[in-house]
Amino acid sequence: MATSLISLVGDYLFADRRARDQASTEKLAVEAAPLFLQANMNALQVLLTEAGGELGGRLMVLDPFAKVQADSYSEQNGTLIELPEVSAILVDGKMMDYGVHQVGNARGMTLFSFLMPIDQDATWVGYSTAALTVQGEVIGVLLFSSPIQDVMQRLTSLQNSMTLYFVAAAMAAMAIALVISRVITKPIATLTRGIQRMGRGDLSVRVPVRGSGELKRLAVTFNVMSEKLELLDKSRNQFVSNASHELKTPLSTMKILLENIIYQPEMDAELRTEFLTDINREINRLNLIISDLLTLVSMDSKTTRLNRETFRFADVVSDVAHRLSVVADKRRQDIKLQISDSCEMYADMAKLTQVVYNIMDNAIKYTPEGGLIRVRLVRSGRDAILRITDNGPGIPKEDLPHIFDRFYRVDKARSRDTGGTGLGLSIVNQLVLMHGGSVSVQSEEGHGATFTVELPIHQG
Ligand SMILES: Nc1ncnc2c1ncn2[C@@H]1O[C@H](COP(=O)(O)OP(=O)(O)O)[C@@H](O)[C@H]1O
Ligand SMILES: [Mg+2]
Secondary structure, three states: OOHHHHHHHHHHHHHHHHHHHHHHHHHHHHHHHHHHOOOHHHHHHHHHHHHHHHHEEEEEEEEEOOOOEEEEEOOOOOOOOHHHHHHHHOOOOOOEEEEEEEEEOEEEEEOOOOOOOOOOOOOOEEEEEEEEOOOOEEEEEEEEEEOHHHHHHHHHHHHHHHHHHHHHHHHHHHHHHHHHHHHHHHHHHHHHHHHHHHHHOOOOOOOOOOOOOOHHHHHHHHHHHHHHHHHHHHHHHHHHHHHHHHHHHHHHHHHHHHHHHOOOOOOOOHHHHHHHHHHHHHHHHHHHHHHHHHHHHHHOOOOOOOOOOEHHHHHHHHHHHHHHHHHHHHHOOOEEEEOOOOOOEEEEHHHHHHHHHHHHHHHHOOOOOOOOEEEEEEEOOOOOOOEEEEEOOOOOOHHHHOOOOOOOOOOHHHHHHOHHHHHHHHHHHHHHHHHOEEEEEOOOOOOOOEEEEEEOOEEE
16 A cells, blocks of 8 residues: 555656656757757757756767767767667657666666665666657757656655554554454453353352443343343242252151150050041141142143143133032132133143132132132133132232242241142142233232132134
């Protein structure tokens, strides 16, 4: 780039000089031709000397054999001049010519070859020739030679300063590239370290969010992901610790009861039977917890698929109500069914049966004797809406957001007495979500609770 610019400027400088020299030479050739023809050597000498002084160079008139006949320096008379610019006229028949030479080694140089390094110590001379003609006949050559050192020097200094600028520009570009690559690679390196730490199991890593654009989005996404993973990890740990605790409680009870039986061989038969019955109840409870856990875990491992079939949801609701009416009757509770649509749907009947069972079972369990449980099923557009309302104690406001959490129970002792595991509603939630539906609860302490399940009917 720099060199081509220099040669461009060089061309311009030379073209200027060349045009001037050529014009002068040609003009002078017209004046010199008649004097040479008339062999008026004195007048010719005067003309050359004056013009040479004016133009700042040397003027010579050569005969058609390239021998000097007149010289403004009066030195070279009779010398044969072998210059390509002279033979261009005498041999090739051109009317004029121009060339640049390095004096000393006489190395020729064309105007357009500035790619070669310029030798500062060398002397450069421009030769301009014009034919001396009389009525179209070439009778000699006018040769004007002038030092072009000034032009060369300007070129040299131009080349030097251009080289300097070029180097400076290249260095600046490199510096900028370095800074930019730093700006880009640094956040990537930070992110890589973060991912590596996470790979080693540290889920608490977050990377700083800096800059803008894709890198910023990447950092934000990474942080969101690691936060979710950390939360997931925490909830899994919580789940395992809750599950262990729930399993341990009946085991501890059983151990105490068994030790009593073992260390009191003369225990009376009635008490022993009572203890054994208690142990049996704890075993049932363990069974219940484990089967609930298995249900939950099987839903967690995304492999469980829905066994869809076409059935009437209304049938499921009245079936479950019928099954639970035995328990409700014992508690002198009334189950009121209000079914306004059969709600035929394409879904997993067994799973939805469990949904209805769990909610209705809770309503019966947590509503005192003599209570009322109302079950309403309606269809709204493409959804089946099931509402199960009781007039029991309701759920305190602060517990409402947690009611669907695993193992969450408002009153642990009471719930355990009634045989609850605290997993029923979280199973309900999972099953409903699997069906693309939703479940919610409205309740006011002391004024009963309403569970609402909305399920898409999913039919063609
Ligand atoms: N209809 C209801 N009325 C009052 N409290 C309820 C009702 N249904 C659920 N709950 C509360 O929500 C908790 C969680 O319910 P669930 O997940 O089914 O567990 P549990 O095994 O204890 O029944 C229960 O322990 C109970 O405190
Ligand atoms: Mg329950």
